[in-house]
Every structure is written in C-alpha cells, then in structure tokens.
Amino acid sequence: GEDVEQSLFLSVREGDSSVINCTYTDSSSTYLYWYKQEPGAGLQLLTYIFSNMDMKQDQRLTVLLNKKDKHLSLRIADTQTGDSAIYFCAGASGGYQKVTFGTGTKLQVIP
C-alpha cells in the first residue's frame, strides 16, 4: 500500500508564508489532496491536484507536485492565526475510493 509522510510540526509568524511538505510512495496516485483539521473538528478538504498537473493555485493556497521525487507541497501565503490547524496530505489510488492519509503537520501561527 501507499505510504504518505509529513513532518509533524511547523511554526511560522503571522503574515509569513507557510510551506508544508509531503512525500508519497505510490506513483500511480491519481489525485493528491490536502485536508485541514481545526481543533476539535473533523477533516475538511482544502484542495486537490490531479497527477498530471505540476501546480494549482487557489487564492492563498498553492499546491506543487513533483512527480519525479513523489513530493507534494502546500504553500499558504500571508498566513493568519486562523490557519493554525493540522494539515494532512492524502493520496488516492486504491479501489473502492480508498485514500491514504499522511501523519499530519501541525501548523502553529505566532501573532
């Protein structure tokens, strides 16, 4: 099965950019996702990228995909305190719409 790895913790100052990184093992992943989990809540889909794309931008969010290195990143521009959360990357390639989630990166935004 797929393995998806992330660093556990990232701390940034309010107004700076945040970059959260993810590596995955299954090169056949069709879609790659970023989810956000706010304290005490379930996961919420933030954005996705199709495997034949290199980059996707959505307002303050930029997703970069390096298929050769199996590396995915999420850049949050002008990071706000409301962006403090755990961010999960996920890869989808299995049957029955199974998705493999990474370990999650806890983003702390310092005012």
Place this chain on the structure above:
Amino acid sequence: DVKVTQSSRYLVKRTGEKVFLECVQDMDHENMFWYRQDPGLGLRLIYFSYDVKMKEKGDIPEGYSVSREKKERFSLILESASTNQTSMYLCASSPSAGRSSYEQYFGPGTRLTVT
C-alpha cells in the same frame, strides 16, 4: 450543506464493555469509512463499506467490527473495549463515482477513552 454526524463527541467506557459508535450521512453517499486518529500516526483506516451490508477490512481491523444496514448509517463496534483503543474515531463518506469519489467528508469525531 453536506453533513456527517457522529453519535457522541466524547465517550468514556470501561475495559471489556461493548461500544457502539454511530455515523450518519445525509449526502446519499455509497462509501463510508471509519478511521482512528492518534498523535504522530495520522489517520488509519479501520473498516470501510461501499454499499449496504458490504464491508471491507482496512489497515487495522483487529478488535473492531462494523455494520451497515442502511445506506446513510455506518456503525463501528468494539466487541470488548481495551485501553489501547483509546483514541479519536473519525467517520467519513464519499460518493462512488467520478473525481469527487475520492473526496471524503468527515464527521466531527468521537473521542473515546477506555479506562
């Protein structure tokens, strides 16, 4: 607005008790999933279901069972709760076809403590 609800936000049970966690979705989704979330381990898939009365084991099914008698409802059962099952349990659902079939909608989670 799409919604996945879970029967309890917090639950405290004793070792050996039988525990039922309920999940209901109102999106007419075919697929439903149960995960557990532990610090440093991310989300691990326990069981999933792709249709009524159908179930498949995930990565960590030991000690758990599931039931799906109606399309909108997916139950997770701990037959005899143990302290190592103390965790956050998340339910999710997704449709069965198209690009969005991999997009999962999550409930708020149930934090289960087994003492």
